[in-house]
Amino acid sequence: MQAKPYRVTSIDILRGLVMIIMALDHTRDFFHKDAMIHDPMDLATTTAPIFFTRWITHFCAPTFVFLSGVSAYLSSQKKNKAEASLFMIKRGLWLLVIEVVVITFGLSFNPFYSMIFLQVIWAIGCSMILMGILSRISYSAVLVVGAILFFGHNLIDIIPHGNSPIWNFILTSPNFIPFAGNHVLGVLYSVLPWTGIMLMGYCMGRLYRQDFAPAKRKQILIISGSALIVIFLILRWFNMYGNPQPWAPQQDFAHSLFSFLNTSKYPPSLHYAGMTLGPAILMLAFTENIKNWFSDILSVYGKVPFFYYVLHFYVLHTVLVIAFFAAGYSTDAIQSKNMPFFFRPTEFGYSLAGTYLVWLAAVALLYKPCVWFGKYKATHKQWWLSYL
Secondary structure (H helix, E strand, C coil): CCCCCCCCHHHHHHHHHHHHHHHHHHHHHHHECCCCCCCCCCCCCCCHHHHHHHHHHHHHHHHHHHHHHHHHHHHHCCCCHHHHHHHHHHHHHHHHHHHHHHHHHHHHCCCCCCEEEECHHHHHHHHHHHHHHHHHHCHHHHHHHHHHHHHHHHHHHCCCCCCCHHHHHHHCCCEEEEECCCEEEEECCCHHHHHHHHHHHHHHHHHHCCCCCHHHHHHHHHHHHHHHHHHHHHHHHCCCCCCCCCCCCCCCHHHHHHHHHCCCCCCCCHHHHHHHHHHHHHHHHHCCCCCCHHHHHHHHHHCCHHHHHHHHHHHHHHHHHHHHHHCCCCHHHCCCCCCCCCCCCCCCCECHHHHHHHHHHHHHHHHHHHHHHHHHHHHCCCHHHHHC
16 A cells, blocks of 8 residues: 655755745845856855855755655655656646746746746756656666766766767756747756756655654665765865866865865756755754744745745846836846846846845745645645646
């Protein structure tokens, strides 16, 4: 008999936390005065506040993708293998449509779709399709392929592979592909490295079956999270396999630390995955029995991550439009040269402190809608809700 899936509070807490932090990065893109001028990870121009504002958001995408895999496993427990596989494939296709049509517009507010963004929802959608196919074969197939992709995809850093468009599309990023005249396809998240993260999350989902002993689950999570951190520290310190760019001592301790922590997100390297998912898995281990006002707030966002993710782009961009006109810009400045976002002139923006205030206000504004949608999902059973 299959185990009945149930709500796991620690997953909601962790997912809620990374969703909140994720909004900080997008707020920085829209509102920080230097966001379109300087790379926050560039050691030559960055400062500690700017570097860590960007670095802390590195935890979001891998954790989001990993937990999507965990949730997919739990959801599959109430279906037979064929039904679960088909659902994953259909949901993956649905996510691809949402990325192109809904999220791209929320990011750009460009009705002409001059640039189509393929980011984390694209990666989750493609990974969900592949996971649906592999899970139809067996759990072991998911585990083996996931481990090969997770630990082995950085072989592309040392194996000559030319400049094949297909190779680049599925394994390296970012890629900007012109099409249909003046349109560009921005592939910011390559498929297979993120698929490896999702497949490992799916396999970790087995720990959350109702018949799995909580003490044993905590032990495995602690060992797994700690192992990933140790792997990251050893591989990174000795500049071994797992990241395309080595780190190097700099003129002072702060910049040396920046160099050490500046691992590759595009595509996500093994160093990057160990640095981010190790602490995330440890948090899962230590928050399973947490219950307080802060965990309750985080869970509100964590229970409706897709709803929050889509809505936060529209909230932030709407605020940006208001700020754009309040700053005295005219309609002539709506589309700036070489800018993917409408209403975002290159020179526009606030200080980092002002950017943080916008971020906190946006997250607070999203709280009540997330409460409402969470209750709606809990009390309604329409088929389309399972796709959100």
